[in-house]
Amino acid sequence: MPEPLLELKEVVKDYGTPPLVTRALRGVDLSVTPGEFAALIGPSGSGKTTLLNVIGLLHKPTSGRMTLAGTDTTRLDDDGLTRFRARTLGFVFQFHHLVPALTALENIVVPMWSLQGRRDESMRRRALELLDAVGLAHKADSRATALSGGQAQRVAIARALANRPALVLADEPTGNLDTASADEVFGLLRRVNRELGTTFLIVTHDPRLAQRTDRVVEIVDGRIVSDEAVATARDQPRPVSAKA
Amino acid sequence: MPLEWFLAIRFLKEGRAQTALIFGGVAVGAGVVVFLSALITGLQASLVEQTLGSQAHVVVRPPEEEARVVERPAGAVLAVRRERTPQRVQAIGQWQQVLEQARSVPGVIAAAPTVNGSAFASRGSVTKAVSLRGVEAESYDRIVAVSRKLELGLFRLAGAEAVIGKGLADELGLEVGDKLRLAGEGERADVFTVAGIFDLGNKDVNQRWVFVPLRSAQNLLDLPGGVSTIELRVEDYLKADEAAQLVAARTGLVAESWTELNRQLLVALRSQSASSYMIQFFVIVAVALGIASVLVVSVVQKSREVGILKAMGICTGMVQRVFLIQGAIVGLVGSALGSALGAGLALLFANLAQNPDGSALFPVDLNATLFLTATAVATVTGLVAAVAPAARAARLDPAEVIHA
Ligand SMILES: Nc1ncnc2c1ncn2[C@@H]1O[C@H](COP(=O)(O)OP(=O)(O)OP(=O)(O)O)[C@@H](O)[C@H]1O
Numbered sequence: 001m002p003e004p005l006l007e008l009k010e011v012v013k014d015y016g017t018p019p020l021v022t023r024a025l026r027g028v029d030l031s032v033t034p035g036e037f038a039a040l041i042g043p044s045g046s047g048k049t050t051l052l053n054v055i056g057l058l059h060k061p062t063s064g065r066m067t068l069a070g071t072d073t074t075r076l077d078d079d080g081l082t083r084f085r086a087r088t089l090g091f092v093f094q095f096h097h098l099v100p101a102l103t104a105l106e107n108i109v110v111p112m113w114s115l116q117g118r119r120d121e122s123m124r125r126r127a128l129e130l131l132d133a134v135g136l137a138h139k140a141d142s143r144a145t146a147l148s149g150g151q152a153q154r155v156a157i158a159r160a161l162a163n164r165p166a167l168v169l170a171d172e173p174t175g176n177l178d179t180a181s182a183d184e185v186f187g188l189l190r191r192v193n194r195e196l197g198t199t200f201l202i203v204t205h206d207p208r209l210a211q212r213t214d215r216v217v218e219i220v221d222g223r224i225v226s227d228e229a230v231a232t233a234r235d236q237p238r239p240v241s242a243k244a
Numbered sequence: 245m246p247l248e249w250f251l252a253i254r255f256l257k258e259g260r261a262q263t264a265l266i267f268g269g270v271a272v273g274a275g276v277v278v279f280l281s282a283l284i285t286g287l288q289a290s291l292v293e294q295t296l297g298s299q300a301h302v303v304v305r306p307p308e309e310e311a312r313v314v315e316r317p318a319g320a321v322l323a324v325r326r327e328r329t330p331q332r333v334q335a336i337g338q339w340q341q342v343l344e345q346a347r348s349v350p351g352v353i354a355a356a357p358t359v360n361g362s363a364f365a366s367r368g369s370v371t372k373a374v375s376l377r378g379v380e381a382e383s384y385d386r387i388v389a390v391s392r393k394l395e396l397g398l399f400r401l402a403g404a405e406a407v408i409g410k411g412l413a414d415e416l417g418l419e420v421g422d423k424l425r426l427a428g429e430g431e432r433a434d435v436f437t438v439a440g441i442f443d444l445g446n447k448d449v450n451q452r453w454v455f456v457p458l459r460s461a462q463n464l465l466d467l468p469g470g471v472s473t474i475e476l477r478v479e480d481y482l483k484a485d486e487a488a489q490l491v492a493a494r495t496g497l498v499a500e501s502w503t504e505l506n507r508q509l510l511v512a513l514r515s516q517s518a519s520s521y522m523i524q525f526f527v528i529v530a531v532a533l534g535i536a537s538v539l540v541v542s543v544v545q546k547s548r549e550v551g552i553l554k555a556m557g558i559c560t561g562m563v564q565r566v567f568l569i570q571g572a573i574v575g576l577v578g579s580a581l582g583s584a585l586g587a588g589l590a591l592l593f594a595n596l597a598q599n600p601d602g603s604a605l606f607p608v609d610l611n612a613t614l615f616l617t618a619t620a621v622a623t624v625t626g627l628v629a630a631v632a633p634a635a636r637a638a639r640l641d642p643a644e645v646i647h648a
């Protein structure tokens with residue numbers, strides 16, 4: 001069995017201060033191996049975003065342990081977390097959140113620039129390659145505001161991949177798109193996973209899309225209630241490592 | 245270019261109307277500061293020039309003569325009534341030595357001996373009471389630049405030459421090359437040739453002052469080998485008091501600075517400066533508040549982008565710098581525009597209001613220091629104004645703003 005890329009043990013996350021505490025995660029155990037393409041589903045308010053934020057190092061868990069790419073992330077300080085996040089993780093959100101002041105290309109260059117400290121020509125080349133991969137090379141110099149929702153989301157995916165992250169976290173990446181665009185974006189994520197071996201954890205409300213992943217993790221009320229491999233005609237089943 | 249600069253410039257460019265407005269605000273503020281400084285400095289310089297144009301910064305003279313008790317019998321208690329003695333022209337003993345001592349005082353940049361007294365100037369049947377000033381043209385010119393204020397002729401006092409004011413020249417109908425008779429103490433009198441006619445910008449001085457060679461004045465006033473005052477120029481006329489005290493201490497003579505004779509002028513200058521500083525201070529505060537409020541709005545508008553940048557791995561310090569740099573750029577560019585605006589306004593003003601002779605009624609003083617200071621102050625102001633917005637941006641929690 002391959003070494004897990006991500007491992008959560010007994011992770012609890014509380015919001016607020018006593019006596020007004022919301023326990024959003026009630027002891028989550030989860031393990032993700034490299035190359036997985038997994039969906040996270042569950043009713044509204046069940047803690048999907050919270051779990052993604054904890055995994056994405058945007059929130060510190062209240063208790064529990066977490067290991068990401070071999071690093072115990074509970075030991076990192078703020079700047080350490082930021083750097084580690086930049087190197088290891090990519091984010092795609094429901095709304096693309098491109099920086100409107102920048103062009104499509106520049107939006108992809110910024111994470112590389114920030115990680116390496118100085119800009120060089122290779123970043124531009126890589127950004128162009130990524131834009132090409134998402135089918136938007138011709139929009140490289142368009143301002144982010146001049147892109148359609150689906151196009152912007154594809155640029156956001158290219159941006160998430162800029163620093164070759166081991167794990168991409170996507171929170172309802174197609175939630176804001178029509179069916180055609182949603183299919184296109186989802187297909188793109190799938191292709192990246194297949195071609196680059198990038199691991200994905202995708203929150204979705206769309207059962208149709210969830211069925212197109214390798215593994216579906218269901219969370220209800222802050223607990224994982226089911227975790228199953230998906231077998232379809234097209235996709236190879238993958239081993240599942242966590243219990244329900 | 246570092247990433248923070250790139251982002252700061254892009255953010256500024258993006259907020260077009262907002263950026264234009266804040267640049268405009270800073271420019272107007274800086275323009276007011278530059279204009280006001282140029283005007284006040286120019287006005288003060290011309291006021292000071294009017295006064296100090298014909299006056300030394302410090303005048304060294306012997307102490308007043310006092311009546312002394314001639315004899316005090318042993319054990320006797322005396323009731324003494326002091327009467328001021330009539331003052332006659334007194335000489336400074338060993339003035340060459342005093343001159344050297346005065347020159348060695350820090351801040352003193354020139355010293356000249358003068359012999360002063362009253363005399364009568366006459367031509368034909370017209371006689372006028374004048375103030376005789378025996379000087380060496382060369383050394384005195386560095387105290388009061390007579391040579392630069394000549395209407396006619398030269399400031400030259402060789403042999404029996406005299407340089408007179410234009411008022412006296414008019415009264416006596418004198419021109420360069422004409423002869424003039426000067427009568428001093430007792431029967432002493434001499435005939436001089438007018439070498440130059442000056443205009444020191446003061447009517448009284450122009451009517452009464454007559455420059456003659458040191459030796460001639462000593463003759464006419466019966467002060468063989470002596471001088472009555474030593475006049476000094478100091479580096480910074482506002483520090484004349486300190487120099488005067490030092491000179492007095494070193495020479496044991498009385499040293500009077502121009503400020504003692506022009507108390508009111510000094511008070512006027514100081515209160516002018518104070519009120520102009522006050523106005524400038526409040527303008528700067530207003531500009532700072534303007535920059536801060538625009539940046540706060542921009543932080544709020546950009547909170548999602550800031551959040552996403554942080555999630556992308558841009559550290560807190562860099563986010564902070566992006567906004568600090570924006571503040572500094574606004575200050576720098578705004579004040580550069582403002583300096584040009586203020587300078588243009590000042591020049592316009594100086595050209596509009598003119599004296600009959602074509603000189604500016606409100607002289608303005610525009611110099612590089614003023615622009616550099618205004619720009620530096622505005623840049624620092626922008627930076628300081630950006631501190632709070634930058635801190636606010638740095639505090640943003642990416643998870644919160646992204647999902648909000
Ligand atoms: N910042 C917060 N402060 C307090 N409570 C919060 C905060 N964020 C989330 N919660 C609470 O935590 C629980 C889990 O929220 P979360 O956003 O993770 O749900 P979700 O599964 O992503 O829901 P949805 O499908 O609607 O996006 C909810 O009860 C929510 O009200």
Ligand SMILES: [Mg+2]
Nearest residue numbers: 048049050171
């Ligand atoms: Mg959610």
